[in-house]
Amino acid sequence: MRVLVTGHKGYIGTVIVPMFVAEGFDVVGLDNCLFEECTFGELPPEVPEIRKDVRDVAAADLDGFDAVVHLAGLSNDPLGNLDGSLTYEINFDAAARLARLAKDAGVKRFLNSSSCSVYGSAGDDMVDETGRLDPITAYGKSKVMLDQELSRLSGPNFTTAYLRNATAYGFSPRLRLDLVLNDFVAAAYTTGRIHIKSDGTPWRPIVHIEDIGRAFMAILRAPQDTVQQQAFNIGLNEENYQIRELAEIVRETVPGCEIEYAADAGPDKRCYRVDCGKIARTLPEFEPKWNARLGAMQLYDAYRRIGLTKEDLDGPRYKRLGTVKGLIDAGILDDRLHRVEQAVGTHV
Numbered sequence: 001m002r003v004l005v006t007g008h009k010g011y012i013g014t015v016i017v018p019m020f021v022a023e024g025f026d027v028v029g030l031d032n033c034l035f036e037e038c039t040f041g042e043l044p045p046e047v048p049e050i051r052k053d054v055r056d057v058a059a060a061d062l063d064g065f066d067a068v069v070h071l072a073g074l075s076n077d078p079l080g081n082l083d084g085s086l087t088y089e090i091n092f093d094a095a096a097r098l099a100r101l102a103k104d105a106g107v108k109r110f111l112n113s114s115s116c117s118v119y120g121s122a123g124d125d126m127v128d129e130t131g132r133l134d135p136i137t138a139y140g141k142s143k144v145m146l147d148q149e150l151s152r153l154s155g156p157n158f159t160t161a162y163l164r165n166a167t168a169y170g171f172s173p174r175l176r177l178d179l180v181l182n183d184f185v186a187a188a189y190t191t192g193r194i195h196i197k198s199d200g201t202p203w204r205p206i207v208h209i210e211d212i213g214r215a216f217m218a219i220l221r222a223p224q225d226t227v228q229q230q231a232f233n234i235g236l237n238e239e240n241y242q243i244r245e246l247a248e249i250v251r252e253t254v255p256g257c258e259i260e261y262a263a264d265a266g267p268d269k270r271c272y273r274v275d276c277g278k279i280a281r282t283l284p285e286f287e288p289k290w291n292a293r294l295g296a297m298q299l300y301d302a303y304r305r306i307g308l309t310k311e312d313l314d315g316p317r318y319k320r321l322g323t324v325k326g327l328i329d330a331g332i333l334d335d336r337l338h339r340v341e342q343a344v345g346t347h348v
């Protein structure tokens, strides 16, 4: 199967593309490489790529693919809040256009990397895919809008599915420290302290990036009628944690680490527990391999081996918002996040 993976040079893409290749998928990437200076450790072997902004994709870019796995975009709430209209432009308008081009080019399947943030502040009850969509940020809203548009575009020759990923964790050479478990382990290792900004009660489902890769592959291979127009929560029911439980796991993983709560800590608005039973029932071949404790150990080992520093923890390099702001300040991106020296993308 020939697959175009957009956003293949990001946190998730850098890990799942080698998994796809190892399983025999023929992968081409598409990315405008916003985070190429944010590498932590060794990068995997390159795959053929189209170095381009997703907003500049042309019909010819979609020729000859069987499927698209769409990861490219502004990947969290803080980036989304930089400018709400930009979030819709990149995460919705450009992605919907990409999907239309894909359908016109005869691509058979389009999988979106959606998010559990579509549930917003669902509270303490488990929410499954039929739960109310109540996104509270531009990022979350852009995910809902794209999934709905993909549903409208789907048809007998164009299968669409929406992977509502839990918050990702785990080692990637395009490390992100703006994700809760990655951040807690980094803080514990470099400072001996985990500082929790909320009261620690909010629920957060988490999933390892490799298990996200396994979910994508299972859905790429599934018979059309099992996945057509389907949303899947991606994770495991037992991997819903309260923030304070995650901190406790990290405290037990990193010797000599303490947990402290902000003085004025209150509950965080973002709180949801997700039921991931649907993917387990529909695609039993999807077998997640990770849990928070194993992930904390993997991160701790990687930080020690590669040498994470307190400057890395505090600085912008491994936080998406910080990097993007730095690229704007340096004149590399304009305020619409177009590359200044390269208005039109090129194939490399």
Ligand SMILES: NC(=O)c1ccc[n+]([C@@H]2O[C@H](COP(=O)([O-])OP(=O)(O)OC[C@H]3O[C@@H](n4cnc5c(N)ncnc54)[C@H](O)[C@@H]3O)[C@@H](O)[C@H]2O)c1
Binding pocket: 006, 007, 008, 009, 010, 011, 012, 013, 030, 031, 032, 033, 034, 035, 052, 053, 054, 055, 070, 071, 072, 073, 074, 075, 076, 090, 113, 114, 115, 116, 164, 165, 166, 167, 168, 169, 174, 176, 179, 320
């Ligand atoms: N990491 C998570 O916890 C998580 C959870 C749920 C959903 N997701 C979604 O999965 C996807 C990938 O997430 P990630 O953590 O790898 O994010 P990331 O920020 O590390 O990677 C995003 C990639 O997209 C590229 N990109 C951004 N804007 C682009 C544009 N205009 N044109 C072309 N490429 C562009 C970036 O260069 C980067 O390589 C995102 O859509 C994100 O919303 C992530």
